[in-house]
Amino acid sequence: xxxxxxxxxxxxxxxxxxxxxxxxxxxxxxxxxxxxxxxxxxxxxxxxxxxxxxxxxxxxxxxxxxxxxxxxxxxxxxxxxxxxxxxxxxxxxxxxxxxxxxxxxxxxxxxxxxxxxxxxxxxxxxxxxxxxxxxxxxxxxxxxxxxxxxxxxxxxxxxxxxxxxxxxxxxxxxxxxxxxxxxxxxxxxxxxxxxxxxxxxxxxxxxxxxxxxxxxxxxxxxxxxxxxxxxxxxxxxxxxxxxxxxxxxxxxxxxxxxxxxxxxxxxxxxxxxxxxxxxxxxxxxxxxxxxxxxxxxxxxxxxxxxxxxxxxxxxxxxxxxxxxxxxxxxx
Amino acid sequence: xxxxxxxxxxxxxxxxxxxxxxxxxxxxxxxxxxxxxxxxxxxxxxxxxxxxxxxxxxxxxxxxxxxxxxxxxxxxxxxxxxxxxxxxxxxxxxxxxxxxxxxxxxxxxxxxxxxxxxxxxxxxxxxxxxxxxxxxxxxxxxxxxxxxxxxxxxxxxxxxxxxxxxxxxxxxxxxxxxxxxxxxxxxxxxxxxxxxxxxxxxxxxxxxxxxxxxxxxxxxxxxxxxxxxxxxxxxxxxxxxxxxxxxxxxxxxxxxxxxxxxxxxxxxxxxxxxxxxxxxxxxxxxxxxxxxxxxxxxxxxxxxxxxxxxxxxxxxxxxxxxxxxxxxxxx
Numbered sequence: 162x163x164x165x166x167x168x169x170x171x172x173x174x175x176x177x178x179x180x181x182x183x184x185x186x187x188x189x190x191x192x193x194x195x196x197x198x199x200x201x202x203x204x205x206x207x208x209x210x211x212x213x214x215x216x217x218x219x220x221x222x223x224x225x226x227x228x229x230x231x232x233x234x235x236x237x238x239x240x241x242x243x244x245x246x247x248x249x250x251x252x253x254x255x256x257x258x259x260x261x262x263x264x265x266x267x268x269x270x271x272x273x274x275x276x277x278x279x280x281x282x283x284x285x286x287x288x289x290x291x292x293x294x295x296x297x298x299x300x301x302x303x304x305x306x307x308x309x310x311x312x313x314x315x316x317x318x319x320x321x322x323x324x325x326x327x328x329x330x331x332x333x334x335x336x337x338x339x340x341x342x343x344x345x346x347x348x349x350x351x352x353x354x355x356x357x358x359x360x361x362x363x364x365x366x367x368x369x370x371x372x373x374x375x376x377x378x379x380x381x382x383x384x385x386x387x388x389x390x391x392x393x394x395x396x397x398x399x400x401x402x403x404x405x406x407x408x409x410x411x412x413x414x415x416x417x418x419x420x421x422x423x424x425x426x427x428x429x430x431x432x433x434x435x436x437x438x439x440x441x442x443x444x445x446x447x448x449x450x451x452x453x454x455x456x457x458x459x460x461x462x463x464x465x466x467x468x469x470x471x472x473x474x475x476x477x478x479x480x481x482x483x484x485x486x487x488x489x490x491x492x
Numbered sequence: 493x494x495x496x497x498x499x500x501x502x503x504x505x506x507x508x509x510x511x512x513x514x515x516x517x518x519x520x521x522x523x524x525x526x527x528x529x530x531x532x533x534x535x536x537x538x539x540x541x542x543x544x545x546x547x548x549x550x551x552x553x554x555x556x557x558x559x560x561x562x563x564x565x566x567x568x569x570x571x572x573x574x575x576x577x578x579x580x581x582x583x584x585x586x587x588x589x590x591x592x593x594x595x596x597x598x599x600x601x602x603x604x605x606x607x608x609x610x611x612x613x614x615x616x617x618x619x620x621x622x623x624x625x626x627x628x629x630x631x632x633x634x635x636x637x638x639x640x641x642x643x644x645x646x647x648x649x650x651x652x653x654x655x656x657x658x659x660x661x662x663x664x665x666x667x668x669x670x671x672x673x674x675x676x677x678x679x680x681x682x683x684x685x686x687x688x689x690x691x692x693x694x695x696x697x698x699x700x701x702x703x704x705x706x707x708x709x710x711x712x713x714x715x716x717x718x719x720x721x722x723x724x725x726x727x728x729x730x731x732x733x734x735x736x737x738x739x740x741x742x743x744x745x746x747x748x749x750x751x752x753x754x755x756x757x758x759x760x761x762x763x764x765x766x767x768x769x770x771x772x773x774x775x776x777x778x779x780x781x782x783x784x785x786x787x788x789x790x791x792x793x794x795x796x797x798x799x800x801x802x803x804x805x806x807x808x809x810x811x812x813x814x815x816x817x818x819x820x821x822x823x
Contacts, residue, residue, distance in 0.1 A: 203809065210803045295808050302806070436800045436807050440793075443811030448779045451815075462771075469767045472541045475633070476767050477626050478534065480774030484782075 169201050173208045179246075179308045181280050188282055191299050206299055209306035214432070216248075216305045217419055218312045220326040222352070223336030225317060228362045230269040232336055232402040233313055237273045239408045240311055248280040248309035249273070252290075252297050252316045252326050280309060291446045294325040298439065301329065318352070327355045328438050331428065332415050335359045337379070339372035353379075354386055356395050358414055364399035365406065372399050391427035393418060452487060461486055500532050504539045510577075510639045512611050519613055522630050537630055540637035545763070547579075547636045548750055549643045551657040553683070554667030556648060559693045561600040563667055563733040564644055568604045570739045571642055579611040579640035580604070583621075583628050583647045583657050611640055622777045625656040629770065632660065649683070658686045659769050662759060663746050666690045668710070670703035684710075685717055687726050689745055695730035696737065703730050722758035724749060783818060792817055 175183030187205055190198045223229050237247045249270070273279045282300065301312055316326045327333045335356040353359075359379050364372035379397045388394070396414055400407030422428040452458060465479035474482075506514035518536055521529045554560050568578045580601070604610045613631065632643055647657045658664045666687040684690075690710050695703035710728045719725070727745055731738030753759040783789060796810035805813075 206806060206809070210806070214803065298808070299806070433801065437797065439807035440797065440800065440810055443808050444783065444814060445776075445780055447811060447815050448783060449776055452775065452779060466768065466771065469771065470764065472545065473538075475537060475541065475630070476770035477629070477774050478537070479771055480778060483775060484778050
């Protein structure tokens, strides 16, 4: 036990000094299912928390093939050249199933991975979005305590993962491709509303004209939505991450956004709202998980469902009965 | 107590015999906050349940001004002429605030209200959608037990009320108007996906051309979505409820849909899924409500939020602590 404590203290110190190996090890602890490790994580997070929160957190989403890795590499290198330290994380609740972790293959960002000012961490594994989100939020804290001042969080947008990433970032960027046909087709509901910027990538060569047309269409789509609370009007940009075109403009736009929301205090308000969101989300997840995981409840739920089907009770009455039963079992 | 019992028995019998005054009184009991009344409702529902479930439940949504009342009156009269008994209910969680119950003004359906084969009931009141949904679902059971074989459920679509109505009906109809500009603009997310039919109303006179263009656009929008589990392809229709045009076609379409889903068993599968949905929904609503209503938790929640803001804890850790605390308080 004593040795562990010393290790933890050292790990925390190394991490705080910017040692990326220590940061990696700490994130591995976060991902561990082991109870002892989870207790250590708790201490580690507590030690890091006062030193976290100062980075700019940027969410990046887009379907596979849109060029996310190339875009993140270009943006990351651009930021490092400007003197920043950049951490790249990912939220992909499907990775444990498909084994296709979006950042697993670091060779996709081979230049960025070589920089001592970049930290790239493959997807936190896990099947539940709640679990993955928690691990990612904790990883952000550790990265910030380790001195990374820009955190890029990538998601392929499976299920509700975009909502999760949107709820843990300051700026949310939707990466798109100009294709044939209706540009808005195939965009998941709600994504446009979440975006602070839509970046149309691969806007080069023969794609350039289509990209310009897509820009017009997206601008039109963006204007359908009511103004945001933070008074920011989302913008559409063209980039070619491969040819490093438009990356500087993207960063200028993000910087402008950050200055804007810091000036009107929506930066902090958003962070507070996010904390509240995650607090409620965690509470409700846990309430539900504990209820449904209860073996007696599992059986009772099955039998109530059968009673509903047999028209002996209603869903509402069955819920009442199950909750009464749950409470007596807890006593 | 004895007298009450007798009353309840008589009420139940009268209701079952199709007495609309008894049905009205029973729904008034449903809406009562009184605990004794709620116990009576429970008995009443249990008595009615075996006789419910055989009606066709149709959800109708559309923004104010689209002509919902006229449409429902025309459809209702058409159905009564064909020998049906029609009940009209409404889900409008905002009505208690605005006092603008969508069906409150029965004079808007003055011909339908005069028919002995129509039962029109203003919005169940209440501020929580869960509460309003429960009352509406219970009212459906009573209406069906009273012999109404077609239930029309109207919603103006405030908040999540369309999802609620969609989850308690067999067929979901979106009423639209052909207007100037982009027809898809202003449509709430997800509505198109829920619709089994889109009916463009007021397709008459000078509006006819615009309505025809809107039909093309909606058909295009409908084709963007993947096929539904029930293998039904949503259709777009033109009506003029005022001039009673297209109402027969609307009913033919609904009949075709019902025959289709009864043949491939998705009618029952959908009802089962809806029961499961409401069971889980009721459980989760109640778990949350009880947690947040607990006075000790209320205080603890405030103090945990302050700790999060002061970077002394994370949202996840705070949630853990609150739940541990909640459980010890329950013991």
